[in-house]
Amino acid sequence: MFENMDWIAAMRSSPVMIIIFGCSIVTVGIAIERAIYFMTRHGNPDGLLKDALEHVRNGRLKEAVWSCASSKHPTGPVAAEVLKNMHLSDEAQEDKLQIALSGQRLLLERNLGVIGTMGNTAPLIGLLGTVWGIMRAFHDMARTGSAGPSVVAAGVAEALFTTAAGLLVAVPAVMLYNQFIRRITVMLTTAENHARTLRIELEDGSTRVRANDHRSPGAGLATAETTGVGAREAS
Numbered sequence: 001m002f003e004n005m006d007w008i009a010a011m012r013s014s015p016v017m018i019i020i021f022g023c024s025i026v027t028v029g030i031a032i033e034r035a036i037y038f039m040t041r042h043g044n045p046d047g048l049l050k051d052a053l054e055h056v057r058n059g060r061l062k063e064a065v066w067s068c069a070s071s072k073h074p075t076g077p078v079a080a081e082v083l084k085n086m087h088l089s090d091e092a093q094e095d096k097l098q099i100a101l102s103g104q105r106l107l108l109e110r111n112l113g114v115i116g117t118m119g120n121t122a123p124l125i126g127l128l129g130t131v132w133g134i135m136r137a138f139h140d141m142a143r144t145g146s147a148g149p150s151v152v153a154a155g156v157a158e159a160l161f162t163t164a165a166g167l168l169v170a171v172p173a174v175m176l177y178n179q180f181i182r183r184i185t186v187m188l189t190t191a192e193n194h195a196r197t198l199r200i201e202l203e204d205g206s207t208r209v210r211a212n213d214h215r216s217p218g219a220g221l222a223t224a225e226t227t228g229v230g231a232r233e234a235s
Contacts, residue, residue, distance in 0.1 A: 083202070097192070136159075
């Protein structure tokens with residue numbers, strides 16, 4: 001059916017079709033741009049976490065920060081921000097984490113609002129084309145003074161055609177928008193979980209160091225007392 005349609009003639013006779021065609025071009029363009037961007041931000045967050053944890057456990061904090069900062073996945077910048085601000089208070093660290101996540105969300109969600117808008121408005125534009133086609137059909141009836149099928153066929157066909165075109169733009173736009181939002185949610189959730197894992201590891205490491213520091217003076221004092229007692233007994 002659609003292969004027999006004269007698309008150029010339809011767009012010439014209906015200004016609504018020109019708008020729908022423009023919406024489809026914008027939707028496809030942004031979808032391709034976002035798909036390429038997500039491909040460039042794809043990485044191995046689990047491998048990154050493993051490497052960063054190894055650096056942290058061995059006391060190589062600078063290497064851990066560099067490893068995270070060089071990653072293209074959102075986990076990298078978020079984890080690097082957490083590692084660089086471990087000297088701050090817990091509230092400040094949490095604020096830095098949320099700021100880093102918000103920055104990554106802005107980068108990932110760029111231009112997605114346009115796709116969502118196309119998915120919501122394209123059916124309405126198609127509905128406008130339906131009204132436009134019916135108005136054209138009645139205009140042709142009034143102009144010719146006849147209500148024959150050949151008179152109203154052009155207007156009715158335009159009404160149905162624009163409705164179908166609007167839906168053809170809206171359905172893929174909504175599907176693409178939901179898919180992109182799902183990918184963003186997964187990427188940011190992974191980034192937050194891995195960053196918090198690194199933070200917990202650093203805090204545990206600091207706690208172990210402080211505990212060893214507290215135990216060392218006591219052990220030295222006990223050794224000194226034992227030595228002193230042994231010396232007095234010997235004398």
